[in-house]
Amino acid sequence: MVIIKKNDFVEIEYTGRIKEDGTIFDTTNKNADYSPLIICVGESNIMKAIEEQIIGKETEKEYTFEVSSDNAFGRKDAKLIQLIPTKKFRQQNINPVPGLRLNIDDVFGVVKTVSGGRCLVDFNHPLAGKDLVYNVRINKVIEDTKEKLNSLLGLHLNIKDAEIEIKEDSAEVKLKHDIPKHIQEEFIKVVIRTIPLIKNISFTINQEKNK
Numbered sequence: 590m591v592i593i594k595k596n597d598f599v600e601i602e603y604t605g606r607i608k609e610d611g612t613i614f615d616t617t618n619k620n621a622d623y624s625p626l627i628i629c630v631g632e633s634n635i636m637k638a639i640e641e642q643i644i645g646k647e648t649e650k651e652y653t654f655e656v657s658s659d660n661a662f663g664r665k666d667a668k669l670i671q672l673i674p675t676k677k678f679r680q681q682n683i684n685p686v687p688g689l690r691l692n693i694d695d696v697f698g699v700v701k702t703v704s705g706g707r708c709l710v711d712f713n714h715p716l717a718g719k720d721l722v723y724n725v726r727i728n729k730v731i732e733d734t735k736e737k738l739n740s741l742l743g744l745h746l747n748i749k750d751a752e753i754e755i756k757e758d759s760a761e762v763k764l765k766h767d768i769p770k771h772i773q774e775e776f777i778k779v780v781i782r783t784i785p786l787i788k789n790i791s792f793t794i795n796q797e798k799n800k
Contacts, residue, residue: 590647591730595631598731608720627740629783634744639723648727656721662714669712737784745776758788763795
């Protein structure tokens with residue numbers, strides 16, 4: 590068993606529930622898609638309140654962490670519950686009904702009620718005001734540099750099929766498709782900060798994969 594420290598790469602499994610009624614809202618155990626998650630502790634790869642509780646815990650053990658609404662998604666803000674004329678939805682060929690999820694100017698909301706030509710829409714996060722409970726199993730600390738880099742590619746760029754070659758303090762990441770230069774630069778900063786052994790990173794396109 591190993592004691593978890595800040596900046597450790599850790600493989601975990603977890604299930605998050607709403608404390609009030611036990612409803613599961615997130616889990617790594619998603620049927621056929623099940624796979625543990627590798628995070629770098631302290632990098633906000635998951636909820637900060639969970640990361641803070643993982644520090645000092647041991648691998649190969651399961652824990653229950655409680656997170657108050659203040660440390661999760663915050664309290665409900667009355668200002669984010671708004672009355673909107675129903676005709677505005679009709680003009681966009683939307684039939685508003687209670688429970689309908691909306692995306693208005695990249696802000697997500699849920700229709701709560703529809704009456705008198707007006708809709709009450711809640712733009713708070715769905716878990717705002719909810720106390721949460723996480724069941725977390727800490728499997729192991731990741732030591733392999735390539736595995737660490739691969740986890741960062743998945744977390745930050747949603748890339749899970751890159752080929753990685755590491756020689757001394759340099760890494761080459763072979764991609765199927767190119768990614769913008771500014772995104773590469775930001776990702777490189779994350780890697781150098783979290784994996785000190787890597788000093789240089791290059792991105793190339795895997796031509797064989799594209800044939």
